[in-house]
Amino acid sequence: MFFIRQQAHATRPHGSFRLFIGSYRVVAAFLCALLPLGALSSPAHAATAVTYFVSPSGSDSNPGTSVDAPFRTLTKAQTAVRAIDKTTSGPITVTLAGGVYRLANTLTFTAADSGGGTAGTVWWKAASGQTPVISGGVQISGWAKTSTSSDIWSAPAPSGLDTRQLYVGGVRAQRATGSLPVSLTQTATGYTTASGDPMAGWRNPSAIEFVYRGGLGLWTEPRCPVASVTSTAITMAQPCWNNSTQRVMRTDDSGRTYNLVGRKSITEKPTAVENAYELLDKPGEFYLDKSEHRFYYIPRSGENLANADVEAPSLDTLVASSGKASDEPSHVGFQGIQFSYANYTTSNTGTGFSEIQATYQVTGTTGYATQGLCDFVSGGSCPYGNWTKMPAAVRFSYDKSIHFDHDYFVHLGAAGLDLGDGSQNDTVTACVFTDISGNGLDLGGVDIPQPSSSAQHTSAITVKDSHFYDTATEYHGGVAIDAGYIETSTITHNQIDHVPYTAISIGWGGWPDKVSLPAQPNYSNSNTISNNLIYDHMSLLGDGGAVYTNGITGTSMANGEHVTGNVVHDQLNTSGGHVLYTDNGATYVSILGNAVWNISVSPWGSKHVNYTVGDGTYDPTDIEGNYWPNGPSDYDNKEVLIQKNHNITGADQVPSSITAAGGIESQYQAILSWQPA
Template sequence: MFHFHVAPSGDDTWSGTAERPFATLERARSAAREAGGDVVVHLRAGTHLLSRTFELTAADSGRDGRRIVYQAYGYGTPEQEEVVVSGGRLITGWQERDGVWVADVGDLDTRQLYVDGRRAGRAAIPGIPGVASATVTGYVTDSADPRGWHSPGDVEFVYRGIYPWTEARCGVAGVSAEGESTVITMAQPAFGWAAKLYNSTWEGQTSSGFGLPTRIENDAAFLREPGTFVLDRSEAGRHVLRYLPRPGEDPERTWVVAPVLETLLRAVGTRNVSIKGLVFADATWLRPSRAEGFLHYHGSGYYEGGDVETAVLGEGASVTYPVASESIPACVTFEDVAGLEIEGCRFTRFGASGLGVAGAEIVVRGCDFDSLSGGGIVVSGGRGISIEDNWVHQVGLEYSGSPGIAVSGAQGCTVAQNEVADVPHCGIVLGSGEGARILRNLTVDTMRVLADGGGIYLSGPQGSSREDEALVQGNVIEDTRTPYNFGLYTDYGASWVTVEGNVVMRADNTAVLEVAPPLENVVFRGNFWDADPIGHDNPPSGVTYEGNVTLKDEQDMNAATADIRSRAGLLRRRAGSRTPRR
């Protein structure tokens, strides 16, 4: 077996030994290619700054039964070192002006900032000042305040609740005076696309387009709350970063990092590689800052123009939706890989989703996902994927529709013993696929921001018979927060699913049996609820409802479900080893 070492203080002209480590992952990758056998690349303590995406290809595979391992030095032992792989840039040269830290940052472009490891929010106000109304190209208000915005072209409007499950973003093109009124012109094509995409009728009320914003971000005039920042890009190549510090922070001692790279690690076609014990941190996603904005529809999907269709939700109720959509990317991605293991890693401080897996065979085990603008783990296609013993929390911080774990189009995917907590929408999402196993997971405090979802949410066909159906078993779903949710939600034509031995508590609704398109070949058996599911007393023809128990008293519920609850959630928390980072 070959061993190579990489350290921030190393040198790529050295031999890669423990005493003379390489400086970069690229040099270690080259050495691993040349070795031709089992290889372990040990990353030493510190921050390994990436100037470009670290790429793994088929040439970086373990061959003939061998493996290539990239791991933190001492992985799995008490001496394991803290290793951070970062796509960020340390901000220095601060000047203090009227209590605000100001730095000239050249051509830096980012949507996030981290101060001593803590996420700083973009400075914001709650909406358009004054009495405002929408126009064909934007808005008009009787307030003169928007004319005082320092850099209108960097201002972004946020629209929460266009549909109950939707939150969109659109930039400002300009601000001007028209008599005593102020005209706000919005960026195109985003504003025009919104009028095409968002059209709904509900209880006799019809709406079209964005409506009024619920939040406005990123201008120096909004810097009022400590711990917030603004990036002014009004002068090309002379961008200015402003930060309003929290009490006790000092520009000489405080570590301020702006994420620069959009992808830290990309593996395509790679075989038999393990990645263990690494912290992946500090990446951004700039696409929402473009003139196309971020026209969210549902989950991680957003609109890029094109045709829309109308979904009829009931008598007198309908919404339009995109025929095709794109998905929020991940900052670490694996495509068409096999025999891959991701173990004991942390994915944090990202401006998009954490880990993206497409058309792959991979195991993701014992990892933490936190402080992410998008979702935690996103799987699209592939077979034999295992997602187990991962802790996903504080995700969807910028894109509130993002689920903790999402799987679609996969065959034989297992999502087991994970804990998903403190997320703005769904905890675990299962789209159409075949033979999925959703087992003994714990979801807590889901659906904190947007509505119409659940702690566990399934939609579409999940197989073609009992032999290849989806099994949702032994999960505990607690505290599904917003109104208009279903803790355990089989939706939109879900078929060939068995939902068995789960516990649902403190949801707006525990479950629903009557949806459109209807459920087919769905079995609810032996579940415990603290309130009866909607439609339980007259299940539709496609649903078998048997042996389920409703216990409205919490003490009775806890006693009856103690065994299920003891088995759900993180294995490592119960084992007392590698406990999650709080």
Template sequence: MRIATVVAHLVTATAVVAAVGATPGRPPDVLYAAPSGHGSACSSYAPCDLSTARDRVRGLVAHARGDVVVELRGGTYSLTTPLRLGVQDSGAPGHRVVYRAAPGQTPVLSGARKITGFRKTDAAKNVYRAPVPKGTASRELFVDGVRAQRARTTQDPGGFSVSATGFTTADASYASWTNAPGVEVVANNGWKQLRCPLASITPGAAGGSALTVDPGCWTNNHTSVPNPSFPFNGAGLPSLDRVTWLENAYQLLGTPGQFYLDSDAGYLYYVPRPGEDLAKADVELPVAPELLDLAGTPGHLAPLNDTDWRATYTGAWNYSSGRHLGDLGADVHYTQNNGDAFSYTFTGTGIQVLTETNADEGDMDVYVDGVKKQTVSAKSTERLAQQAVVSVTGLAKGKHTVRVVKAGGDYLLIDAFTVIPDVVAPVHDIAFEGITFAYATWTAPSTAGYVDNQAGILWDPATRTPTRIPAAVQVHRGARIAFTGVTVQHTGTSGIDLADQTQDSTVSGSSITDIGGSGVDVGEVDDYYQTQPALMTSGNTVAGNVVQRPGQEYQDAVGVWVGHSRGTTLSHNDIGYTPYSGVSIGWGWGWASSCALQAKQGLADPCLHGTTYTGGNHVVGNHVHSVMGVLFDGGPVYTLGGQASGSEFVGNVLGECINGCNMIYHDEGSSLWNTHDNVVEFSNGSLWLNLWTPTIHDDSIHGNFTDTDRYNNSGTDIDLTPSTVVTDGRWPPAAQAIIDAAGPHLPPAPVLDDDDLRISYTGSWSSSGSRSYGDLENGVHYTQQDGASASITFTGTGISLLTETNSDEGDIGVTLDGADKGTVSANTAQRQTRFPVYSVTGLAAGRHTLTVSKKSGTYFLVDGFRVK
């Protein structure tokens, strides 16, 4: 029955991806755009530019009989500001607006400035310099498609002590650095990465150096870290109390592949890698903050506290702060007198008033513009904070006054309110197919710092409210937006963001790689209280994608992040090579867990307790691997917070954990998960399951296959069946079926990394990542057991085994299509990586199976295979 369920999910996921194609039955209207397009004809003979094509679409949609298509010819569309699409650019169900690549061509929407004119300026350090316009701001550089690194110190330079304003060191050389306000201090601490610019570097009192951190950033990241607790963050507060590295000083240049941008002087400095010729290289400096922006109305909605100056309280109201009952800002206004009123005048189309429900609450009358609209009740058997008891929507846009009058009960509490400033009108029915989005930068951390919460969710430096890394491709309040076969790469931002309660939208069959922040974001963290379906994130799908190497700038970011959501599906993606978790889904910690469970966890009493609309989500058939390369306390898939309805976690293959990991990690508050028929491999000493605290409750966990029996179940009312443990890689048929079905099933690349699911490892194997030796994707699989083997079945005419050779390696046995091919040796005096120790060519075209096994030596390493 369980395998049948997995197969059913496979069929569903395939149907979802297939459904994103063109509208059948009617020929589309086609406009043509080109990088050098001009005029307004937008024809195949006279293509126009992108913005003109967009404007032309507006006149076609109303009368379209099928899709309206903008076909983009190949080449680079250089952007300094994003292509913006609003409600007026939408299609309709049955005839979408489609932006697609011309057949066989690659259009690239690029936010980079191409840099030329390099001259060597420091022969000793091999530093080259090129001019850029003064004031050019960027935090990234790419040379021939390879990310460069801002000049930085070595990892964990040591010798620093925390001072009242930053750090001190006995090393006097720091005081000689120029442009101190451009220097950034970075700290990796637990699950966070924290960044702050410096204010100054001065000689220390004892002859060393004193590094003064920007005062505002020092407050946010060290002395007064934002900590509102549930539903915005947990209790842990790692702070900027160490120096993991310093970056962005000219004096740090010298390491190949590093750069320094002197914005004020207008120069870019770079130290080329071996083999790079800057006279010929494609050097791209991202300058655009965003590449594509789709925006409906009203945009982002967030609750305002009851202390907002526009709120008016009439009668005998009292104010209570520091309540620790889950109220927004830990405060409320309250009254015990019937007839006392709260009023708020706003411009918009609606308002929601958040209050506390409890047994001592009662009725309230709601007036809009002087007319009574409804009577609602805040009476309940359980205390619940931040409840949207009053929801007034659908008003004509304009100036309105809402008035809430106490009509019964012992108390009326006003905690917060959310103004809906505009009509709810999503940007909708727009598709993007086969387009590449590349090169975007986010420069805010250079001046305000990076105030981390968790998983790429930050605190706004000014308001200290939740925010996040912006994305190169952003959808704000979208509906039926589809990204199919697109590429997002080489950014200092996140990749694709389905934000502001976007619904029924899809990212499928796409590649999101080499990303500064998170690969794909879905949903919000501050709409937990929402009761209106039109204002919820729902029905979105992320399926069949390759999401690799996120967090390249901000190492707390993840492959796919999902906040509060209903009916989100993450299906058959390949997610890997992450510095923190692969997938993070849910928010709120123990917010939705009962006060009794919070007390059982040892949290403060009274408790911070409310509700969320999250639920009905599906995490199905994903391959999540090579995670936790830098930070700690995460895992391949990490869930967080409670749900209003059940979700499913099924058919996933999770492997290659590097640091501080839990393979299936249902963290604080996680509830109503049906977690079954997953495969955990190469856990490398990690727990296959961690339910560490009682606020994790009512989860069902069964039918899983793992390579370890280690787990922790400290949850409440958990229906747990221990996993089937397989320690030698000989997975039973049911597990092998899950492995075979996982991932996006894309055509094989010519080079397969060692964690590709098509490679089977038999015997005692482990994996190792973050090695920094030059391995493919920075990791290998290895064994010390003679006879342990790795096999791959491939289609082609040749194959090479890529391994590491060294003095501790030995002989490797080779079998091809069942025939013994003898042995090869990986024993060399010096370390060599990505070495093709065995190669064969000239095979008959078709399927072949190569098996390699350890014969001697201390280690045998598999780094990958190259197929011909």
């Protein structure tokens, strides 16, 4: 700092100010010339963080700005968040106290709920040490024995309630089930029976459902409701019956007849009969009589219905986006939240569940003849392979940067979480998926193989360090993680165990190669499935695997699908399928450095003719550096490279660097001991 001694009455320089310190003054004009622009301006104020609090015991008349005066409902908190200017606010958090938040309607997120700017990600998160439950269920109370000599208890159901699930003390009950009480002969409309069919005297015959394990292929388990029963005939509900028995076939140039995906028709007798009061005979089974609005249940040992929490799902979708590219939410996160008791009842209607694969299904009155068949049949609907997707309890599409962190998807009646068309830059980290009727997690879709805009792409999704077990508990052809058309996405360091069919399925649209035609063109590319731990899968169905791929996965080996470093053991099926499975049309797949042991099927298969280029080659595939028993021989021909694999007989022959890296990373392993609230 410069100081100048002044003479008395000196003339003040024009345009300056003077700061006198004793007999000295600062020549500020000179200093200002030396300082950077803005150095003398007022300091900027940091953006203020905003936190709202919600509790089931709160009140929406509270301000919601303290833990002592929380809101009661999620919708009130959502309204408050929407009113914040996200361009100037600091971080925004909605803190949920433990307890149950019962929804009458779906909590829908739109652009108005987005973070971004100085707000960053808007987090909806659990209060420390607590587990809030977002629920679509209703409590069922008023249980009483139907008679003193009976094991059956009953309770009133809300008028109009239809559900396929009941949970007692957090444990899923089984719909009353049994075997056929009569022999059947299949007809165009159902079955004929021996005279005196006892089902003719059962209550509510139109509520009965037939289950067909493997009925439309080893990988399927279709379900069709009964329409009516007489003493000599059973008429099946439509359109499920036609969609499951009259699927259009295509004849190729050689005269052979194929259905493009599975079988033409159910031909076996039902493997089980469900949802009849007369089948209610074992502890843990229930029956809902919709005509009299009443549940019937046989308690398990130790259950006391006088004080048990009994939940029936009522709401189909708990949380969702608007589903519009013009109104997409972005920068929203969910942390530490349990999503439970979502409903799904389409299977109870005439639509039933006419499965194609991975819970996709044929629907509509002419679905069997046209749906998803595009140019392969006259009048086919396009695009090819666009069959009906089972909905999820939590579903987002046309969104950006939606994050799920340490969330729990449990006790759900369809799929768990769906990040569908137009979901971009989303993450699923350290989440648990269990006790889910259908797929655990759906990524992308099968309805837009060739998007017309970048907004329709499902891209840059990361699924990591999450635990999937006991998924597909009702629809056994479901998959723990199912991805349709997606790009630049990663599924890594997850653990998947105790599932009835495939653990991870990725890709779609490869089945035309059954009739010597190219797979459906699509935008999928640059996806990686790495370092997952998979075991005790394929426990009920066949023709699947640990990692199943279908269709075109990229445009070159460089940007095709990479399956690397996965650890797989104890695949439980004994026939059909493979462990690392490249099925119809699987093009540009690299399977590198995986470990497989204790299996009864081949560790990899198989190569398919590449009808896309039509030059007699196979779909390009690279199989290298894997450790497995009875693997394929070395091969380098027609775009397929198989080399440097290692034949082993047990886990002790796998490098520890591979086994140690498989599954959930150490910092997230606490989720392996998580229990539902």
